[in-house]
Amino acid sequence: MKGVACVLFVVIALCYGDQPVIKNTKTEGDCGAYCSWEDVKIFPDQSYNQPGKCRELFCAPNFDIRITPCPPPTAEYEWVGQDNTELYPECCGTKKDRRPKLPEN
Numbered sequence: 001m002k003g004v005a006c007v008l009f010v011v012i013a014l015c016y017g018d019q020p021v022i023k024n025t026k027t028e029g030d031c032g033a034y035c036s037w038e039d040v041k042i043f044p045d046q047s048y049n050q051p052g053k054c055r056e057l058f059c060a061p062n063f064d065i066r067i068t069p070c071p072p073p074t075a076e077y078e079w080v081g082q083d084n085t086e087l088y089p090e091c092c093g094t095k096k097d098r099r100p101k102l103p104e105n
Contacts, residue, residue, distance in 0.1 A: 019066050026063035035059035054084050054091035074098075 027036035031091045035057075042059035049056050055067040070092035073079060081093035096104045 008068075019068065020077050022065040022067070024063060025059075025065050033063065035063050037065050049087045051087060052084050054082065054088055056088045 022037050025035040025037045026033055027041070029041075031043075033044070034043070037057070040048055040050065040057060042057060042065070044059050044061045044063065047056055047058045052068055058066045058068070060066060068088065070079060070082070070084055070089070076097065076099055077095050079093040080096045083091050083093065085091070
């Protein structure tokens with residue numbers, strides 16, 4: 001049941017605005033309070049480049065984690081060559097123009 005609740009929480013968080021936010025991830029430890037989510041521990045005002053996930057996590061001072069993923073494709077552009085072995089943002093690939101090329105005069 002805990003796993004289902006966690007998945008539901010992540011889905012809701014991913015739909016929260018332009019930048020996904022995981023709310024209230026505060027955990028107390030020997031070195032003080034930090035953000036904790038998916039086995040990642042980040043101190044406030046620090047970022048963690050999550051290998052294999054192609055995203056960056058930031059622990060806000062209020063202990064929310066802000067997730068910066070690759071930009072989504074649009075009608076004008078797409079991302080090609082995504083490589084999850086690279087770190088964010090290199091893992092996102094290359095921005096490719098989808099718009100038809102106009103003939104040059």
